Amino acid sequence: MSRSLNIAVIPGDGIGQEVVAQGLKVLSAVLPQDVKVETTPYDLGAQRWHRTGETLPDADLDALKGHDAILLGAIGDPSVPSGVLERGLLLKLRFAFDHYINLRPSKLFPNTATPLAGQPEIDFVVVREGTEGPYTGNGGSLRTGTPAEVATEVSVNTAYGVERVVRDAFERAAARPRKKLTLVHKNNVLVYAGHLWKNTFDRVAAEYPQVTTDYLHVDAATIFFVTQPERFDVIVTDNLFGDILTDLAAAVTGGIGLAASGNINPTGAFPSMFEPVHGSAPDIAGTGKADPTATILSVALLLRHLGFEAEAARIEEAVSADLAERDGTFRTTDEIGDALAVRVAS
Amino acid sequence: MSRSLNIAVIPGDGIGQEVVAQGLKVLSAVLPQDVKVETTPYDLGAQRWHRTGETLPDADLDALKGHDAILLGAIGDPSVPSGVLERGLLLKLRFAFDHYINLRPSKLFPNTATPLAGQPEIDFVVVREGTEGPYTGNGGSLRTGTPAEVATEVSVNTAYGVERVVRDAFERAAARPRKKLTLVHKNNVLVYAGHLWKNTFDRVAAEYPQVTTDYLHVDAATIFFVTQPERFDVIVTDNLFGDILTDLAAAVTGGIGLAASGNINPTGAFPSMFEPVHGSAPDIAGTGKADPTATILSVALLLRHLGFEAEAARIEEAVSADLAERDGTFRTTDEIGDALAVRVAS
Numbered sequence: 025m026s027r028s029l030n031i032a033v034i035p036g037d038g039i040g041q042e043v044v045a046q047g048l049k050v051l052s053a054v055l056p057q058d059v060k061v062e063t064t065p066y067d068l069g070a071q072r073w074h075r076t077g078e079t080l081p082d083a084d085l086d087a088l089k090g091h092d093a094i095l096l097g098a099i100g101d102p103s104v105p106s107g108v109l110e111r112g113l114l115l116k117l118r119f120a121f122d123h124y125i126n127l128r129p130s131k132l133f134p135n136t137a138t139p140l141a142g143q144p145e146i147d148f149v150v151v152r153e154g155t156e157g158p159y160t161g162n163g164g165s166l167r168t169g170t171p172a173e174v175a176t177e178v179s180v181n182t183a184y185g186v187e188r189v190v191r192d193a194f195e196r197a198a199a200r201p202r203k204k205l206t207l208v209h210k211n212n213v214l215v216y217a218g219h220l221w222k223n224t225f226d227r228v229a230a231e232y233p234q235v236t237t238d239y240l241h242v243d244a245a246t247i248f249f250v251t252q253p254e255r256f257d258v259i260v261t262d263n264l265f266g267d268i269l270t271d272l273a274a275a276v277t278g279g280i281g282l283a284a285s286g287n288i289n290p291t292g293a294f295p296s297m298f299e300p301v302h303g304s305a306p307d308i309a310g311t312g313k314a315d316p317t318a319t320i321l322s323v324a325l326l327l328r329h330l331g332f333e334a335e336a337a338r339i340e341e342a343v344s345a346d347l348a349e350r351d352g353t354f355r356t357t358d359e360i361g362d363a364l365a366v367r368v369a370s
Numbered sequence: 371m372s373r374s375l376n377i378a379v380i381p382g383d384g385i386g387q388e389v390v391a392q393g394l395k396v397l398s399a400v401l402p403q404d405v406k407v408e409t410t411p412y413d414l415g416a417q418r419w420h421r422t423g424e425t426l427p428d429a430d431l432d433a434l435k436g437h438d439a440i441l442l443g444a445i446g447d448p449s450v451p452s453g454v455l456e457r458g459l460l461l462k463l464r465f466a467f468d469h470y471i472n473l474r475p476s477k478l479f480p481n482t483a484t485p486l487a488g489q490p491e492i493d494f495v496v497v498r499e500g501t502e503g504p505y506t507g508n509g510g511s512l513r514t515g516t517p518a519e520v521a522t523e524v525s526v527n528t529a530y531g532v533e534r535v536v537r538d539a540f541e542r543a544a545a546r547p548r549k550k551l552t553l554v555h556k557n558n559v560l561v562y563a564g565h566l567w568k569n570t571f572d573r574v575a576a577e578y579p580q581v582t583t584d585y586l587h588v589d590a591a592t593i594f595f596v597t598q599p600e601r602f603d604v605i606v607t608d609n610l611f612g613d614i615l616t617d618l619a620a621a622v623t624g625g626i627g628l629a630a631s632g633n634i635n636p637t638g639a640f641p642s643m644f645e646p647v648h649g650s651a652p653d654i655a656g657t658g659k660a661d662p663t664a665t666i667l668s669v670a671l672l673l674r675h676l677g678f679e680a681e682a683a684r685i686e687e688a689v690s691a692d693l694a695e696r697d698g699t700f701r702t703t704d705e706i707g708d709a710l711a712v713r714v715a716s
């Protein structure tokens with residue numbers, strides 16, 4: 025019986041194209057011969073918008089639905105007004121495909137430079153809510169551009185949305201050796217949303233007596249990220265706090281060149297989408313300086329999501345070994361991709 | 371002519387009492403003989419709430435109005451439900467007295483441990499908006515406690531509120547040697563508030579050609595806080611982003627034991643309020659372990675605000691010298707206060 029994977033690829037803007045090429049290279053290299061990979065590129069991002077004014081038309085959205093998963097490079101270009109591609113393409117995908125788990129592992133690999141002194145042990149995963157909070161686009165502006173302007177942003181939080189991500193996080197924590205889950209919010213100020221999160225968390229916690237839990241305000245959490253990152257195992261948090269914390273987490277674990285992420289719909293109703301945490305970095309596009317490792321680690325998350333656990337682990341081990349043996353010499357995007365493709369194939 | 375300072379003191383909870391005592395000690399020591407300091411304690415915080423159910427009654431609020439400034443220790447206790455004292459006392463003061471400048475300097479003093487490798491030069495100030503954003507208390511919860519609950523938090527941003535804090539930040543940047551101002555927001559997602567902030571910032575920037583400006587998304591800003599903190603001079607940002615960033619800033623500059631803040635109403639219509647960034651730390655209350663330096667540096671901000679620039683600078687120099695000569699031996703709250711009082715007096 026031969027299996028096949030049907031992957032949609034959105035290279036996007038800037039370095040997106042380059043890093044995605046390496047991700048696909050490693051994907052082909054790691055899979056057994058009998059698994060056929062079909063990839064379909066989607067022309068979405070700044071160029072498409074300049075050409076047609078479209079960000080994500082219904083036809084593309086419908087076509088994307090037919091794939092097993094989506095691999096995305098990076099979205100965004102200075103030539104496009106801020107928010108157009110983010111809201112009209114990236115967040116539209118996350119919301120349309122109900123990616124309520126935004127999964128972002130943070131691991132400090134051996135031989136990897138961290139800005140922190142003393143090379144702490146870091147190995148945690150942030151389960152960021154992906155479909156609610158201040159990301160819903162609710163809000164508006166009245167008397168725009170006048171001295172009397174009022175602009176609002178509404179964070180929307182539902183019991184439905186909070187409970188499903190909290191449950192997912194408890195499952196992930198229960199499956200890890202340390203079995204620890206930290207809720208991060210700001211419930212001393214954002215009392216309505218904060219109480220919904222905290223009450224839901226406490227209620228679900230009762231079903232997982234084996235999981236140790238605690239709570240941190242988001243401001244305090246940033247302190248621990250730099251003073252005691254080893255205290256974290258699994259973190260569950262809202263969409264905006266998760267956005268902020270995972271960039272900080274990437275920074276302390278060697279930079280966004282290594283940070284992978286998955287936008288996951290665990291029900292399988294829609295394809296999940298995997299992307300590096302970094303942006304499109306137009307300043308280095310085409311120079312061969314982009315590190316494709318974050319995309320390659322995102323491919324590992326993609327494989328794990330589709331049931332290829334052994335292959336996912338092989339990629340992660342290859343990255344770990346590759347970083348450990350690194351000697352500081354500059355390697356191009358291509359060279360890193362090649363090195364990892366060779367490692368996973370052997 | 372003899373002058374007098376009329377200071378309201380809110381010790382608050384936990385270590386608040388202890389650190390405020392040291393702040394007042396240094397305040398008396400640093401002022402010239404002819405300046406009379408009158409202090410009036412206000413019994414506000416967890417104990418008052420337990421006793422009377424009150425957080426900040428109108429009578430106290432009215433009385434506080436009569437002072438030149440307020441010195442606050444810390445608010446909060448685990449015996450009080452989250453949000454009660456924060457919203458009912460601390461934020462109520464900031465909002466009632468229109469403290470639209472929440473000023474938080476971040477400086478890495480000599481001989482001070484930072485979690486960052488390589489002892490970078492850090493000397494920036496965050497101008498955090500203090501009266502708007504997600505801190506307004508707008509929002510609510512529908513069908514609370516049921517599986518159909520919806521909880522919202524509304525970030526309110528006005529041209530009036532944004533422009534005044536942006537202008538203040540430009541003034542501060544123009545007065546500093548490096549003359550650099552960074553706006554931090556998340557205008558690729560929070561497009562309504564983000565555009566108001568960015569447009570206001572760009573418009574006011576035209577009046578300050580001598581100030582170099584840039585913009586960072588809040589997630590990217592956290593990366594630079596740990597990888598390149600020396601790039602920052604003055605930062606202006608919204609209430610919630612400012613809360614998160616200043617805890618991180620405190621962490622990288624030696625911890626919240628050293629981080630001072632001022633809640634300032636520059637018009638003088640209401641008294642400004644000065645407080646350490648840290649919380650009430652009930653776990654170490656009464657043990658003599660609390661570092662009063664953050665409170666003492668907040669007293670320096672208080673003095674500067676009231677026109678005692680030389681005295682403010684003397685406190686800051688004393689702290690710098692004290693930290694530089696520190697040998698790692700444990701010193702109690704009292705001992706640190708005594709050492710600084712001696713230094714500023716001589």
Ligand SMILES: CC(C)[C@H](C(=O)O)[C@@H](O)C(=O)O
Pocket residue numbers: 110114115267301558559589
């Ligand atoms: C580009 C932006 C919309 C996005 C986000 O805020 O989620 C990015 O920062 C991320 O973390 O994936």
Ligand SMILES: CC(C)[C@H](C(=O)O)[C@@H](O)C(=O)O
Pocket residue numbers: 212213243456460461613647
């Ligand atoms: C205690 C809390 C309400 C407060 C805030 O969020 O502003 C604190 O974190 C601070 O930074 O002063």
